[in-house]
Each structure stands twice: as structure tokens, then as C-alpha cells.
Amino acid sequence: MHSHFICMDKTIKITYNDKSFDFDLLKGSENELGINIKDLRSKTGLITLDPGYKNSGSCISDITFLDGEKGILKYRGYSIEDLANKADFLEVAYLLIFGELPSKIQLEKLKNNINEESIVDEDLKVILKSFPKSAHPMGVLASLTSALTAFNPSAVDINSEENMFEAIVMLLGKFPILTSWAQRKVKGLPLIYSDISLPYIDNISQLMFKRPNQKYEPNPVVTNALNKLLILHADHEQNCSTSTVRIVGSSHAGLFASVSAGISALWGRLHGGANQAVIEMLESIRSDGGDTKKFMKKAKDKNDPFRLMGFGHRVYKNFDPRAKILKVSADEVLKELGVTDPVLEIAKELETEALNDKYFIDRKLYPNVDFYSGIIYRALGIPTEMFTVMFALGRLPGWIAQWREMRLNNEPIGRPRQIYTGPTDRVFTPLDLR
Numbered sequence: 001m002h003s004h005f006i007c008m009d010k011t012i013k014i015t016y017n018d019k020s021f022d023f024d025l026l027k028g029s030e031n032e033l034g035i036n037i038k039d040l041r042s043k044t045g046l047i048t049l050d051p052g053y054k055n056s057g058s059c060i061s062d063i064t065f066l067d068g069e070k071g072i073l074k075y076r077g078y079s080i081e082d083l084a085n086k087a088d089f090l091e092v093a094y095l096l097i098f099g100e101l102p103s104k105i106q107l108e109k110l111k112n113n114i115n116e117e118s119i120v121d122e123d124l125k126v127i128l129k130s131f132p133k134s135a136h137p138m139g140v141l142a143s144l145t146s147a148l149t150a151f152n153p154s155a156v157d158i159n160s161e162e163n164m165f166e167a168i169v170m171l172l173g174k175f176p177i178l179t180s181w182a183q184r185k186v187k188g189l190p191l192i193y194s195d196i197s198l199p200y201i202d203n204i205s206q207l208m209f210k211r212p213n214q215k216y217e218p219n220p221v222v223t224n225a226l227n228k229l230l231i232l233h234a235d236h237e238q239n240c241s242t243s244t245v246r247i248v249g250s251s252h253a254g255l256f257a258s259v260s261a262g263i264s265a266l267w268g269r270l271h272g273g274a275n276q277a278v279i280e281m282l283e284s285i286r287s288d289g290g291d292t293k294k295f296m297k298k299a300k301d302k303n304d305p306f307r308l309m310g311f312g313h314r315v316y317k318n319f320d321p322r323a324k325i326l327k328v329s330a331d332e333v334l335k336e337l338g339v340t341d342p343v344l345e346i347a348k349e350l351e352t353e354a355l356n357d358k359y360f361i362d363r364k365l366y367p368n369v370d371f372y373s374g375i376i377y378r379a380l381g382i383p384t385e386m387f388t389v390m391f392a393l394g395r396l397p398g399w400i401a402q403w404r405e406m407r408l409n410n411e412p413i414g415r416p417r418q419i420y421t422g423p424t425d426r427v428f429t430p431l432d433l434r
């Protein structure tokens, strides 16, 4: 692992109670600066308060760099544009997890190892069966991923890089099966297994789309679109779900339990759930008569809680580089598949109106990755409630890479502090006197 930073010869001074304390200024490889407050409490007795961690780094990391002001995203130093247009998802997964692009032999070995693990215990079906059909597939996926621990207890105690590798390929092999089962359950389709003769992405497509009464033929338009979508979602540094994976893993819970927690974090509408919210918004505009101007007005009205879902981003204040790539891809996919869908027409109208509207221009509100990913998933025939599951499928290598880095760096258990504001020193009153 590289995981180093440059300690600048400058320090930051904090003065408190007439005493001055020095803290190191650190610089990362892309020149990001930070104050190392590791010894703040032991030196000063103080802690920092930063809800939402808007200003706090939780780790040093070699995996992903993003610059929200300039709209830059890179995995291990490679631009997202290059990777999305030239690489294969499994190559990117290898790059994220192990730090380098694989040679042909390394990639083939990974694929063979994944193929070996592309099977799940039949008893997992019993768990799946006990869920109601109406269960959200993200909840189902989190449960099945967590259950993998019970079926593969050897993957919990990670004491060597070899143990780690075994747990990683197990998850890369089994996860696509679980995601497809979550969808097949909703649709009432038979639960099927991986076809190891297919490339990783085509296998994912057959797991999702294969019908019991038809031979599955991979469609290159679907393969390319899925490859791009999964690469673009593969990592995004210390976001909510990734931080969850790292913090759960920091207690030395196993990889599957840590990723299961990440899936739960991703489910929320403020995070991965936004792609589902986009299509639901477009559908409600359509059922209201399709007047996009009316909804643009609502989005700009400060007395109306309505927001244009799929627009704006916490980190990207210029443009979301992933959205830029997917906009081109969305146009191609719609054209190549010959999809005409009134909801997608509404999406295009909203996009044009927002991009030319002063309110959106002034606030730097551009369509984000979830705006276009929702549109493409819908055109591919993926049910709306599965969109966030697709996000999870893409994010898996990122979660794994971040978990692996955290373990290899021997990071301490994650345990934030707090400023307590509750009552102090109350006298207990027995129940019959209350």
C-alpha cells in the first residue's frame, strides 16, 4: 500500500487558555491540505464538532480522488472518462481493489476465481422465500448479503492477504446472483445461477433478464450501457455507504457484514435511492398531465418543498463528470433500443428547461448521475425499485477496495466523540411515584 501523505513544514497553531498548540499540516498527492488533529484531545482536552463530516477526513486513502469544483473524478489516478469509455468493469474492479490495472493473466485468474465462487447455498432460497413479494429489493439484498456470513463463516476472520482475497472473490462471485434473485422474487421468475461461460457483465444481464421460456442472447447495447453504468458507480471516496462499510469493518466484522451495512446506507433517498426518486418524480409529472413548466415553477418556489430530483449535488458544484458521460450514453441507448416512452420525453424536456433556466444556472444545479442512470435503467427494462440495487452492484468493488485498504492500514476502530447536551445529575424517582 502507498498510503502516505506529505507532512508540510508548516504547522497550524491553536491557542486555548493562553497556551499554544501546534498541529501538523498535511498534503495529499493531489495537493489537498488538512490539519492532523490526531493528538488534539490529548494535548488540549478539546474535541471538534462536525455533523455530517463536511470538514473532516476520516482516513487517508489511495483509491479515489474527486474535485467537486472542477468536476474531476479519478480511480487510482485514471480519469473516469478513460475508464468508462475504454475499460471493462472487472478490470476497473481489479484496479480499485488491488491498485493496478490487471495484466491479461491476472484478469483471467480473477475471473476464474470468481467463477469458482459463482454459486450460493440452496438454503439461501429459504430465507428469500420468507420475504413478502412486496419487500423492497434493497432490504432483501442487505439481508441475503449478511446471511452469506452464516453460510461462509471462514470468510469472517481475516488474518492474511490470502484470507482477504478469498472473501473478496466469494463476494464478487455471489453478489450478482443475490441481486438477480432480489429482482426475480419480485417478478415471480425462477431463481437461476451464473453462466460462467459468459463475461462478467453478460452474466449479470442473463441473471437479470433471462426468461425460463427463452434462450438468452446478450445484447451489445445492454452490455455496453451496463458496463459504463457500473464503472461510473464503482467508487466515490468516503460517501455515506462507503464510510459505513469502513466503520463496520473497523470493528473486524467480516466483509459480508460490512458490505451488508453499506447496502442499507445506500438504500436511502438522499444517497443511492435518488435514482428511483427521479423516475417516480417523472411519473408523477406525467400523471399530472405532463406540464414540465409547472414543476419547474414549483422547484423554484421557496414555499414549495418540491425539488427537481436528479439535479444538484453536495460535492459537485460545477458538473458531475459521471452525468456528462451518461448523458451521451442515455441518448445512444434510447436511440439504439428504439425506446419511446412518455416519461423519458418528460425527462428530456425538464433537462433542456433546467439547463437554460437562470435559477438553475445561478445555483450551479446540473443534472447529476442519478438523473441519467434512472433514464437508462428504465430504457433497459429494469424495474424502478431495482435501480438502487444496480447502484449497489456497481459500488461493490469500491466498498471492497475501501474495506481492504482500511484493514491493510490497520485502521483503529471507528468511534466518534460527541458534545453531550442532555440533563445532568437527576435524582431517580421510583415508578409508583412518577
Ligand code: ACO
Binding pocket: 270, 271, 272, 274, 299, 300, 306, 307, 308, 309, 310, 311, 312, 313, 314, 315, 363, 365, 368, 369, 370
Ligand atoms: N431543485 C430545486 N432547487 C434546488 C435543487 C433542486 N434539485 N437542489 C438545490 N436547490 C437549490 C436550493 O433550494 C438552494 O437554493 P437557495 O440558495 O436559493 O436557498 C440552492 O439550490 C443550494 O442547494 P443546497 O440544498 O444548499 O445544496 P446541497 O449541496 O445541500 O444539496 C442535493 C445537494 C441534496 C443533492 C440537492 O441538490 C438535492 O436535493 N437534489 C435533488 C436530490 C438528488 O438528486 N439527489 C442525488 C444526489 S447524487 C447522488 O447521491 C449519487
